[in-house]
Amino acid sequence: MQITNSQDNFWGQSRDSLDHKLSDDIQDKIVAVILFLCALVSVFTTFGIVFIIFQVTFQFFQEVTLAQFFLDTKWTPLFAQKHFGIWPLINGTFLTTAIAMFVAIPLGLSSAIYLAEYAKPKTAAILRPAVELLAGIPTVVYGYFALLFVTPLLRFIIPVEIFNALSAGLMMGIMITPTVGSISLDAIRAVPRSLREGSYALGVTKLETIFTVILPAALSGIAASIILGISRAVGETMTVLIAAGQQPRLTINLAESVQTMTAYMAQISGGDSPRGSLNYKTLYAVGAVLFLLTLVLNIVSYWISNRFKEKYE
Template sequence: MQNPNFSDESNQRSRQLLEKNAFEDISEKIIAVILFACALVSVLTTFGIVIIIFQETFGFFQEVSFAQFFLDTKWTPLFAERHFGVWPLMAGTFLTTAIAMAVAIPLGLSSAIYLSEYAQPKVAAILRPAVELLAGIPTVVYGYFALLFVTPLLRNIVPLEIFNALSAGLMMGVMITPTVGSISLDAIRAVPQSLREGAYALGITKLESIFRIVLPAALSGIIASIILGISRAVGETMTVLIAAGQQPKLTINFAESVETMTAYMAQISGGDSPRGSLNFKTLYAVGAVLFLLTLALNIVSHWIANRFKEKYE
């Protein structure tokens, strides 16, 4: 004969288990709703930014033609004789970015190779946070360091203007090095150790295995890190605003003062141009070009990462 006390205890446990499962289901649904709301806020914020940028840009092109914006070689919207050619701003942006990547790529890639292939684990555990610490320094500090230290030092070697593209580009390169180095390091460490051991078994030296086996296997991640570094350099503001100057010129001379797209946007956003004026709308027109440029770089980075990604089992 079944014990009635045992039956009551079993039913009570079953009810408690059902209540616990129901509570967990409700909790998971609430968490899912909260996470969805957070993701939705991010998406809506992005759409809002895009809509505002292109809405004001449309108003700008109601007063300025595409030919004036994309074919003119002068940018003087704040002068009496107005020109709206965006190429001088783009030239300054590309010039400082090229200098920055000429510094960041070899430094970042070399540091990634050393930390992954040569450094002892204890040394790597110390050096990697030290290198990444460079990314935490405020960009305004880089700008003033370039203006007050790097430029006077370089002027003893080469003739430079006080504000120049070279100093700004060099400091941007140091600033972007952690971005290139950190992502490249992760890509290199993702290469299976068996590939290295196979190369050593064939009599290949460590240096040869790095350049013939490891780096080609990690190529997609390395290229993605470089393109993300370029995106960071293109969107940098304070360093170029302080060290590169505010003289839009269609030039490739790194010794001259130039103005980048972000520096011009910072200049206009200072409040000197009335809201709704043509000068104010140039802020959004330049911002739209910068947005499309950065978007294109991110798309290329994503495509390269998927196209050349190596899969190992």
């Protein structure tokens, strides 16, 4: 009788264990399906955006030739005498981006080096959130700060227009500094301690170690941070819309007003151009160029990260 009860208990526990395992397997599969569907949402959203952009862009090029778009040097689609040369917008975008990176690279990289190699842990714990706080400020605030403070300050030093590329680029550089600094800091901290100690054992100073050992070892992460900073600057809208103006010019004069691709898109999105009109379609044509530029930058960033990535045992 006792043997029978023991067998019943054994088989009962086995069935309970099997049922529990089957229940866990079903839950795992349900969770996996839900997560897969969530991933598909982002994928389908991306494909939907790309499809809409290039569908309307194709319609745009049914009315405007590629030669008019890429060979003309004037951009006046809203004027009576229309020109559709994209180069003034590209010029304004690259001009403000170059100024921004001229500010963001030295500031971001210097802050990363200080926080990783010189600052005490308590100091770094305070300064890093303070630097990254800049990334949380709305870009419209940067734009008005550039227009109402930076531009008047610059006019005391050099003659600049009220709306100009210089003040917009300077503020974008401050805005992008946390992006460059944060990613560079993580890359520098990822360099093994043994490389530093080996350099110090050879009698190399700390500053020489940073520039000859640590920075080359962290090159892939630093380069990726710079490329991502450029992508951020190329895609910035409100700062350049407010501070740089809306004058599409093919110029390298930092004191003049320029218009970027994103600023033009924001102008058209205001609702003044009827849906389906040629002016409305220029929004998608410029957006397609901006999308391709950002895509190229991201591909370059990915290639650099893999090409120069260091592996340590």
